[in-house]
Amino acid sequence: MKRILARRALLGNGWAEDVLLSIRDGEIVEVTAGVPSPPAGALIAGIVIPGLTNAHSHAFQRALAGRTEHRSGAGRDSFWTWRERMYELTGRLDAGNLAAVARQAYTEMLASGYTSVVEFHYLFRGRTGNDADAMFGALRTAARDSGIRLIYVPVLYERAGFDRPAPEARQRRFAMEVESFLAHHERAAGAASGRVTVGIGAHSLRAVSEASLHQVAARAAASGAPLHLHIAEQRRELVDCLRACGVRPVRWLLDRFDVDEAWCLVHATHVNDGETHDLAASGAVVCLCPSTEGNLGDGLFPLERFLRAGGRMAIGSDSQATINPFEELRWLEYGQRLASESRNVAAVEDPHVGRELFRRALAGGAQAAGQARFGLAPGAPADLVVLDAEDPMLAGHGPATLLDALLFSGHRVPIERVMVHGEWKVMDGEHVDRVPTARDFAAALTELGAAP
Ligand SMILES: [Zn+2]
Known part of the structure; x- marks a missing residue:
């Protein structure tokens, strides 16, 4: 079981504070708001929002x-x-x-x-x-x-x-x-x-x-x-x-x-x-x-x-x-x-x-x-994004304007971590396999440029 205590999290009915997310087998199993202190082993996160679907690629x-x-x-x-x-x-x-x-x-x-x-x-x-x-x-x-x-x-x-x-x-x-x-x-x-x-x-x-x-x-x-x-x-x-x-x-x-x-x-x-x-x-x-x-x-x-x-x-x-x-x-x-x-x-x-x-x-x-369950809710896939609450882009923004700030201010979205199916794939703002991925991509581009 993984646990994340989000100081602020975007739930289905809006923003909530001190939200404990419990995750098992790639799924969110429990969401509890108003938990002031984290249980042992929980990750403390600033702001957590659900990951989005790229619906056409x-x-x-x-x-x-x-x-x-x-x-x-x-x-x-x-x-x-x-x-x-x-x-x-x-x-x-x-x-x-x-x-x-x-x-x-x-x-x-x-x-x-x-x-x-x-x-x-x-x-x-x-x-x-x-x-x-x-x-x-x-x-x-x-x-x-x-x-x-x-x-x-x-x-x-x-x-x-x-x-x-x-x-x-x-x-x-x-x-x-x-x-x-x-x-x-x-x-x-x-x-x-x-x-x-x-x-x-x-x-x-x-x-x-x-x-x-x-x-x-x-x-x-x-x-x-x-x-x-x-x-x-x-x-x-x-x-x-x-x-x-x-x-x-x-x-x-x-x-x-x-x-x-x-x-x-x-x-x-x-x-x-x-x-x-x-x-x-x-x-x-x-x-x-x-x-x-x-x-x-x-x-x-x-x-x-x-x-x-x-x-x-x-x-x-x-x-x-x-x-x-x-x-x-x-x-x-x-x-x-x-x-x-x-x-x-x-x-x-x-x-x-x-x-x-x-x-x-x-x-x-x-x-x-085709996903019936989504967002930060029990039964939904544990697919989420942790934002840096200390980033100047988000400074002073509360429930009303936080998403406005993410869309309409700054240059770089202050993403700290990204989880898919209960696993962290982005840490400290970078994909965990960024370097080998970029190397293989560059080799593929060379091959594509060289091919007849
Ligand atoms: Zn297309």
Whole structure:
């Protein structure tokens, strides 16, 4: 049994003082507030908050971060020119270098306060002939070695576009027949245990047929897995969907599928008022990835309208342009402020934006990960973050503004320790295996740069 006495802890109903957390077998078994003196052997912590779920990650794209920020030609750069660079990278990845790159990404996620990651994965074939199971094995190894909780989400990718039934040559490493895909999903689910669970998904409406998406949805329902899907990220997707189907992507999906709490729709950037309302009413969670959406020039999700309609949201690091949940939440709010020329836009239930966004990202992240229990509560996984209460960023902040300070002040989140499944993975502000992880990452980058 591990015990932590938190001088201040964020519980489900708000901040509490002198909270004793008892942890056994990777789970929080007891939470008691108002315990003034620690029992023998307890760790005394300043401020404890729950770890967040990174609800949308492409770990391999960590190898691309900072390498696409220059003009690629005479024309205007866009998501689609960035995608060319991303495809070049996928042509060089195999299970070995994927494990090293993913481990670096996961290590950085832990150090920044994410304790779970939903890995949205479609790179099913490696350069040296690795199959889908081997590529999953690489991600599992990266998760094990870093210590992060992994929700592996294999996603079906069948075709190049709505009216292009075959994949392009560069998409062949992603493409799978639906039967083979479902067999891979079944094997992955069978191999999962401990900190690894398995969801399921489809890449996007353009990349799968309606019939196949029904098969994926049926598998999700039968297995109880969360179902993830990129949708309406780029305006061109909207135009292509309208041309091919005569209807907008989110409307098309809502009309044909029983979209409910099991669904996680990633981005949903380009939605009209009716779609926003109906998406909120469905109970599905929308995963927003503000740093990536900004980096790729996607557009802006109508956050306030969605939240006021009862919508549920999660956050993700997606392309790994930024790995920091507090920065994601900050930019989520800043994008809305810039567009609306107003302030505190996301404060629709709680006057404090920081508290409201953190609470929503925590609950929405757990929903996207398929976790029924979350937060600092009995029965929840022991996934938590210890903050340095003495840090100047937090000086003088109490229950009302502490999360506002974490989101909107300072440069570096004062994280002291991070625990996943009852084990400390970050100590003294650094991941415990930071040095060997960085060394292997640098070697993988050299290999990726050198490969033909
Ligand atoms: Zn994505």
